Structure formats: structure tokens, C-alpha cells
Amino acid sequence: xxxxxxxEEEVTMDEIGTITDFIQDEAGHGLYLYxxxxxxxxxxxxxxxxxIDGKAKYSSIFNYPTTSWADIGAIGWLVDGxxxxxxxxxxxTSYGPYARAMVKICKxxxxxxxxxxxxxxxxxxxxxxxxxxxxxxxxxxxWPALMMFGPSDKESxxxxxxxxxxxxxxxxxELRQEFVDMTVPQAELLGLTIPDPDLKFNKKTxxxxxxxxxxxxxxAVIHGHGPCNKERLEARRKAQEEGEWVKEAALxxxxxxxNLNAA
Amino acid sequence: MQNQASYITFLTRLxxxxxxxxxxxxxxxxxxxxxxxxxxxxxxxxxxxxxxxFLYQKIGDLEQKTEDQIAYFRDAGQFYNLLLCELPNEHxxxxxxxxxxxxxxxxxxxxxxxSSSDEFLVSYAKKSIKEVEYHVMQSKAWVIRLGDGTEKSxxxxxxSLDKLWPYTDEFFMxxxxxxxxLEAEKIKKQWLVKVNQxxxxxxxxxxxxxxxxxxxxxxxxxxxxxxILADMQFLQxxxxxxxxx
Numbered sequence: 407x408x409x410x411x412x413x414e415e416e417v418t419m420d421e422i423g424t425i426t427d428f429i430q431d432e433a434g435h436g437l438y439l440y441x442x443x444x445x446x447x448x449x450x451x452x453x454x455x456x457x458i459d460g461k462a463k464y465s466s467i468f469n470y471p472t473t474s475w476a477d478i479g480a481i482g483w484l485v486d487g488x489x490x491x492x493x494x495x496x497x498x499t500s501y502g503p504y505a506r507a508m509v510k511i512c513k514x515x516x517x518x519x520x521x522x523x524x525x526x527x528x529x530x531x532x533x534x535x536x537x538x539x540x541x542x543x544x545x546x547x548x549w550p551a552l553m554m555f556g557p558s559d560k561e562s563x564x565x566x567x568x569x570x571x572x573x574x575x576x577x578x579x580e581l582r583q584e585f586v587d588m589t590v591p592q593a594e595l596l597g598l599t600i601p602d603p604d605l606k607f608n609k610k611t612x613x614x615x616x617x618x619x620x621x622x623x624x625x626a627v628i629h630g631h632g633p634c635n636k637e638r639l640e641a642r643r644k645a646q647e648e649g650e651w652v653k654e655a656a657l658x659x660x661x662x663x664x665n666l667n668a669a
Numbered sequence: 670m671q672n673q674a675s676y677i678t679f680l681t682r683l684x685x686x687x688x689x690x691x692x693x694x695x696x697x698x699x700x701x702x703x704x705x706x707x708x709x710x711x712x713x714x715x716x717x718x719x720x721x722x723f724l725y726q727k728i729g730d731l732e733q734k735t736e737d738q739i740a741y742f743r744d745a746g747q748f749y750n751l752l753l754c755e756l757p758n759e760h761x762x763x764x765x766x767x768x769x770x771x772x773x774x775x776x777x778x779x780x781x782x783x784s785s786s787d788e789f790l791v792s793y794a795k796k797s798i799k800e801v802e803y804h805v806m807q808s809k810a811w812v813i814r815l816g817d818g819t820e821k822s823x824x825x826x827x828x829s830l831d832k833l834w835p836y837t838d839e840f841f842m843x844x845x846x847x848x849x850x851l852e853a854e855k856i857k858k859q860w861l862v863k864v865n866q867x868x869x870x871x872x873x874x875x876x877x878x879x880x881x882x883x884x885x886x887x888x889x890x891x892x893x894x895x896x897i898l899a900d901m902q903f904l905q906x907x908x909x910x911x912x913x914x
Contacts, residue, residue, distance in 0.1 A: 649702025655818025
């Protein structure tokens with residue numbers, strides 16, 4: 407299954423269904439949120455166009471390549487896990503349409519997260535090669551997942567205003583810490599090692615301390631220099647370009663029908 | 670009643686059509702012309718893959734195999750899907766026309782199976798026809814939109830029709846495997862009526878059937894199937910020791 411623009415392979419009959427379902431849910435989430443943006447006066451087409459033109463931002467994580475089945479598991483577990491931490495907080499955001507979209511999204515995301523964790527569990531308890539595949543995926547995705555929460559509070563440009571307006575309810579660093587605290591015991595349960603030598607439980611704070619994030623990499627990726635930025639946007643551009651004649655045809659047909667009905 | 674081997678071939682043909690076409694449709698995931706269309710195509714893909722699983726599980730019961738062994742450890746020559754199902758997506762017009770030609774046929778097959786004397790096939794058909802009814806609605810509407818849309822869309826889908834039409838005759842080439850369960854002539858007649866109706870609404874016309882392309886049902890495939898299988902079966906084949914995924 408050539409899902410999205412990656413190189414994924416199908417695995418079992420059971421999983422090709424769930425994973426396709428998963429991507430479909432995500433496209434649905436895109437729809438809800440673009441619709442929420444419509445309530446602020448920006449049309450869906452405009453939003454998509456800004457994405458394609460490279461003006462709109464999207465999560466830095468999508469600019470990393472997906473190269474193995476374990477990546478699918480690790481993305482579900484960590485990336486959707488991080489998204490949930492963010493989005494659970496956003497259910498209480500001050501803007502109603504955004505908050506309501508988040509309620510539905512959270513339900514589906516937590517299904518994805520559980521599915522991802524289950525994939526990791528199966529691999530971690532599988533053959534040596536499977537366990538290694540799982541560990542490599544964790545190594546690859548751990549740090550980019552932490553970066554998903556955005557720059558540290560000291561550096562974040564938009565945070566102050568968003569917090570004041572209660573759009574954001576918790577700071578980037580708070581959410582990141584919440585994610586680490588939640589995920590470390592899960593990795594232990596899997597018997598996998600988080601790739602951070604500084605990771606340690608801090609009895610005084612009751613939280614896990616973790617090592618420094620490579621912010622140079624983060625800024626490089628959000629400025630278009632991640633391994634897949636160009637491919638990802640190119641895939642969007644291609645879909646739009648190649649779908650143009652289809653949309654034009656649908657409009658032309660609808661207009662003919664309206665004229666017929668009016669006559 | 671047929672012998673078991675022939676019954677299994679019957680089920681395998683149905684299942685392989687659904688799996689291979691479902692796989693083809695899944696290639697659109699994330700690439701559709703609009704978000705709604707993207708989601709709709711993948712809905713159909715999921716339905717078809719789900720239907721194939723229902724059948725593979727039954728075959729698995731009869732052959733003491735798992736559905737995964739059947740799907741991932743057969744080579745092209747042992748797949749019995751219609752050639753039409755494995756043809757490349759090309760553009761949206763070719764994809765949706767391929768879908769319509771198959772959906773309309775699929776619906777008629779299920780309609781006959783509902784009144785068969787085989788309990789399993791009846792339950793399969795009853796469950797599936799509800800989904801396929803929707804598939805026909807969706808693909809038919811798009812064939813009409815594209816045929817009767819702009820000059821460009823009309824030309825594009827007309828070219829798709831010329832290309833796909835030779836593959837439709839294989840639908841009705843039934844042999845001793847299908848004869849006890851399906852009436853080929855009746856399906857063909859009904860299919861032609863329905864399809865011609867739709868094509869005329871789409872301001873299109875069925876080309877003349879010159880030389881039908883056939884073979885998939887008997888394991889003789891186009892060059893495309895091998896690539897689908899390579900993509901689909903890679904992981905299971907690369908790690909044959911793995912017991913679960």
C-alpha cells in the first residue's frame with residue numbers, strides 16, 4: 407500500500423485495514439480544522455493553497471521519512487501520543503469551533519495511539535529482527551516527537567499572546583514534560599530504550615529530566631530543510647494540479663444540471 | 670454441488686478481485702483531487718479489502734491456512750483476479766471508470782449470490798451488497814460528471830473508456846467454476862443495459878468490442894500484478910520467521 411508518499415509495505419490483512427482507516431481519519435481531521443478556520447473567514451481552498459505555497463506551517467514531524475513497518479508503529483505511538491497531549495489541552499481552548507473539533511479528533515487520535523503502541527508491542531515481543539526494527543524506529547522518532555511541542559517557552563514567539571487569549575492553555579515545555587512523563591513507562595513496558603543518556607527520574611520534581619533538544623535541527627526542519635519537506639509539499643502540489651480538471655468538470659456538470667432544472 | 674477445489678477457486682476469484690482492486694484504490698490515499706474524494710475512494714478501498722478478508726477467512730477454514738498466508742504467500746500465477754482490477758490508476762478518470770465498470774458487475778454478481786443455495790455465499794452477498802450499492806452510486810455519479818463536464822474531462826474519460834473496455838469481456842467468461850453459481854448471460858445483459866444507460870448520461874458511447882483482454886481469472890496476468898504483490902507482500906516475505914505483526 408503506497409500510503410501517503412512513503413514507502414510503507416502492507417503487513418497483515420488486519421493491519422492494511424486499520425492503517426488505511428487511520429490515514430483516512432487524518433484526512434477527516436484536516437477537513438474539520440479547515441472548516442473551523444472557515445468560521446474565521448478563511449476558505450478551505452485558501453488554507454490548502456497556503457500550505458502548498460509553503461506559507462502555512464505544519465507539524466515538523468511530517469518532514470521525516472517513514473521507512474519501515476516499525477516506523478508506522480512508532481509514529482502512532484509517539485507522534486499521535488504527542489498530538490493527544492497537545493490536543494487534550496486544546497479541548498479547553500477559548501475558541502469554540504476549534505475546541506469542538508478537538509473533541510472528536512482526540513477520540514480518533516487515541517485510537518491511533520493505541521494501535522501504534524500495539525504494533526510496537528507485537529514487534530518488541532517478536533523475533534530479534536522485529537525488536538531491532540522497533541528500537542530503530544524509536545531511535546529515529548523520539549527526538550522529532552519531542553520537538554513537536556515547539557520551541558522552549560523562552561524562545562516561543564507566539565506563546566505569550568496565545569496563552570493570554572487562552573487559545574493555548576499550557577506552555578510548550580509543560581506539555582513536553584507531560585509527554586515525557588507519560589511515555590517513559592510505556593517504553594519500559596515495551597522493553598525498548600529511549601535514546602537519551604540523560605533521561606532520569608527526578609525524585610524532587612516528580613518528573614523525568616531529559617537531555618538537550620537539538621534546536622538547530624528543529625529550526626532547519628521548520629524552515630524547509632528537513633529530509634522530506636520538498637517531497638511532502640510536492641505531493642500536495644501534484645495532487646492539486648492533477649485534480650484541477652476533475653474539480654472543473656464537476657463544477658461544469660453541476661452548472662449544466664442547474665440550467666436544465668431551471669429551464 | 671461443486672467439488673471443494675472448484676468452490677475454493679470460486680471464492681478466490683471473488684476475493685482476489687476485491688483485494689487487488691482495493692489495493693489499487695488505496696494508492697490514492699492522500700493524493701485525491703479533493704479531500705472528500707480522497708476519503709470516499711479510501712472508504713471503497715476499505716470495503717473491498719474487508720470483503721476479501723471475509724472470503725480469505727472462509728478459504729482458510731477450508732484449507733487450514735490463515736488469511737495472511739493466502740494473501741501474502743501466493744505468487745502472481747496463483748492470483749485469480751480479473752485483469753481490470755490490476756490495471757494502473759493513471760488519472761482519476763481512469764480510476765473511477767475502472768471502478769464503475771467493476772462496481773456495476775460486482776453488484777449484479779452479489780444480487781445473484783443472494784439467492785444461491787450456498788449459505789456462506791448468501792451471507793457474504795447480503796453483507797457486501799449494501800456496501801457495493803453505495804460504490805455504484807459514487808462511481809457512476811463521477812463517470813457522468815466527467816463525461817458531461819468540460820471538453821477536457823470528456824476527452825480524458827473517453828480515452829479511458831477505449832482503454833478499459835477490452836478488459837470488460839472477461840467478467841462474463843465464466844467456466845465450470847462459476848457456472849453452477851452464476852448466470853453469465855443474464856449478468857452480461859443486465860450489465861450492458863446499466864452501463865449503456867450511464868454512458869449515455871455521460872454523453873459517452875461504448876466502443877466496439879474488438880479483441881477482449883483476458884487471463885487473470887486463470888492466473889495469466891499483466892505485467893502490473895507482480896509490482897502490486899512486491900509492494901503488498903514485501904514484509905511478510907522478508908521476515909518469514911515472524912509469527913505476528
